[in-house]
Amino acid sequence: MCGIIARIGGDDGAVDELLTGLENLEYRGYDSAGLAVKNGSGPEVFKRQGEISHLKEVLADEVPDGGLGIGHTRWSTHGPPSDENAHPHTDCSGDVAIVHNGIIENYDELKADLLARGHEFTSDTDTEVIPHLVEESLAEGADPETAFRETLEKLSGSYAVAMITKHDHAVYATRRGSPLVLGVSDGEYFLASDVPAFLDFTDDVIYLDDGDVVEVRPDGHRITTADGEAVERSVQTVEWDPEDAGKGGYDHYMLKEIHEQPAALRQTLRGRADPTTGDIHLEEFPPGTFEDVKRVQFVACGTSYHAGLVGAQFLSDSGVPAQTFLASEYATGQPPVDDETLVVGVTQSGETADTLSALRRANASGAKTLAVTNVVGSTAARECDDALFIRAGPEIGVAATKTFSSQVVSLALLGERLVRDVTGTRSPETRERLDALSDLPGNVQQILDYTSARRIAKRYHDSDAYFFIGRGAVRPVALEGALKFKEISYEHAEGFAAGELKHGPLALVTDRTPVFAVFTGRNDEKTLGNVKEAEARGAPVVAVASDANDEVYQHADEVLTIPETHPDVAGVLANVQLQLVSYHAADLLGRPIDKPRNLAKSVTVE
Known part of the structure; x- marks a missing residue:
């Protein structure tokens, strides 16, 4: 701002x-x-x-x-x-x-x-x-x-x-x-x-x-x-x-940056992961860097907070205690930390005031700090003990798109290094996961080439509200989908853990509240049960899923298809489809997509 x-x-x-x-x-x-x-x-x-x-x-x-x-x-x-x-x-x-x-x-x-x-x-x-x-x-x-x-x-x-x-x-x-x-x-x-x-x-x-x-x-x-x-x-x-900071012939920076995601992901991954051996090559963090870490805390705001939720889920599932905190809350009510705590600040600009404040409090309490950021030379990168750069290139649109994808992939790579250093073991799924990460740029390009997002946005553009649900590793994707939708379309949108739909939000579900449900191939049967609950109340259902999930197709009014991949990686692909839905919904409404009202790209006040 x-x-x-x-x-x-x-x-x-x-x-x-x-x-x-x-x-x-x-x-x-x-x-x-x-x-x-x-x-x-x-x-x-x-x-x-x-x-x-x-x-x-x-x-x-x-x-x-x-x-x-x-x-x-x-x-x-x-x-x-x-x-x-x-x-x-x-x-x-x-x-x-x-x-x-x-x-x-x-x-x-x-x-x-x-x-x-x-x-x-x-x-x-x-x-x-x-x-x-x-x-x-x-x-x-x-x-x-x-x-x-x-x-x-x-x-x-x-x-x-x-x-x-x-x-x-x-x-x-x-x-x-x-x-x-x-x-x-x-x-x-x-x-x-x-x-x-x-x-x-x-x-x-x-x-x-x-x-x-x-x-x-x-x-x-x-x-x-x-x-x-x-x-x-x-x-x-x-x-x-x-030219990287120009529109390049696109109507909006946001659309250009959505389409830049394959290139941005290649940059993020370049030289850092070897699927054939399962090795992780992070020059900043050679093996053993984090062997003294006992717990990890992520601090972030907005879209970066959602990326941090994905990172914490991966670590927790892999046996490393991890939590994600809103930086604005962490800065005023910091949980206990010590020299065995790693506090990771996720911030696109490296200048987000709330995140910097949280990192400074963590550092003053003796924690080791690490910035995951897009900007070399930013305050976060210089003040933290270490920094991992996501390499996404300049992002001009206020609504973060390619930086979210690159943050999630960067945190996945960082997570692999942390798991190996902290637990001394390697996940049996490592090679499959790294294979899926290496396929991400091509899979994202496939979505960009064949998406039906504009048609779906047009079908539902006059709805009363929009709900996004996901479970486990894609709950943050549901939250991010709702955030993107509301910040550029100005329409009411909410994201929920899929299982929480019946604990209150279901009261709002009608035939004019489409529900976007994210499926990854893990716990899909439970998410499908939640979809049926919405369906029984007359809500139209838009599924985000691979074409291998036949039962989802039977219960969804529309499907935004993603290539089949590892469940830990599917959320990145689902997010691209939801970004496109948000973009086209806002475009159909004539919103100022790159400069939504009351919002700023870099929030430098607390």
Whole structure:
């Protein structure tokens, strides 16, 4: 949520590149946008409620000159969406312009003091206290960097901030619990919340650590700690092509990313598993890495939480005690951990605030921590003891698709290593499971080529509600199917453990509530019994199953077919079919699929 972009270059060109960066950040979710450009005098600010197209309309008559500027996409926290609440925010004189992600927890107190000293505020935001505090330090004779640092010392909370002033030709920025990355190119620099913001211009990046303060000028940059000590951060090259972050001819990023799953899964699996020998090759975790682990706890949010449920189910079934916790609950009521506990944070971005908080609490309690993430250099990857990268490539659509599949496969591989290290044994099903994993990319492609999801979505698109059920390892798939459906279609959808349907939810079942039931070849007879319960109440049933299950075909009104595979892997295939149903249902309803209302791709506040 919220996005920062800054461009530092020559004498002009800032506006066009800032607008490109803002458009590249749209996937994070926003309700207003703005930018400030440093020209011959002070910062010139342009901002509007609504989409970036509204900001472009303001700039259409005259694009200001300038080679240095900052921009922002806002997702409302303090104050509703409005022109006044959009970023950048300025001080009383307009000499200081600020963009900010995160939350200033003590802003009420700071604002009251500033008002008492005669400052005038024009917004409802917590952000606006920052430029006014800088203004006071400048008035007392501080230079811009000192004024920036003195202001930071007064702030409590989680934030990333970028500042330009009338007084010099530089951008000052910092991060504390909110992501910020520096892009390095010939003759120009960029600062952003996420790499895709400036990927059109450079793929060389420097990941900033919490507390870093960076001063960036057209001729170079300087990074210091919160205490002012100079530090060096290495330049890394991001292995993403700008085209990877585009739509590639698809109507929506989500559809493109659903179709990228075969390639993403090949990347996830490449070099990591050998079905012929049953060996697992995780370079980060050679045999014996986890031999001291006695229990595993997964912490995650949303879609990543569902992937964590799959990972915990696999470990529990294999004899390793494992639980999955919602990170937001774990952070406020952490279960007991010790040095024999492995806490695995599953987070696509590596910047999810609740997950980071949970990992930090676990680490402070003596647990070993591990991040399963998509982003090299992310906060989770750098703060945890270890990291496993899912290698899914950039995902722009707010609704996670290919990253869920890659998370589940990554956790399956990690699970195999954990089982061997913790129990000293190898599952008798290992080779079959690894064979099924190696077949996944081709099987997913088969679904994409022959799915009937659009026809089924059209048949049921005017229903009152949608229920998703599954048992065991595919209960998380039912939960994920319902989450996808509700977040992009805005229709009511719920996921249940199949056996729980009769313990309450069955009261809601009618002939206008289709039930999507996931079958994997394991415990199918029990799930079929639950299907019959729904069928007896007149509910249409859509089964997700292989064509080998004849009895399912007899009781289902529709079947979304998946290739026959190992039961532990079938959930990934079933999930692809449910993703497609959700996509087509939302498309038929004309929803803004890539930018669902009130949601953001990267949730960086608790």
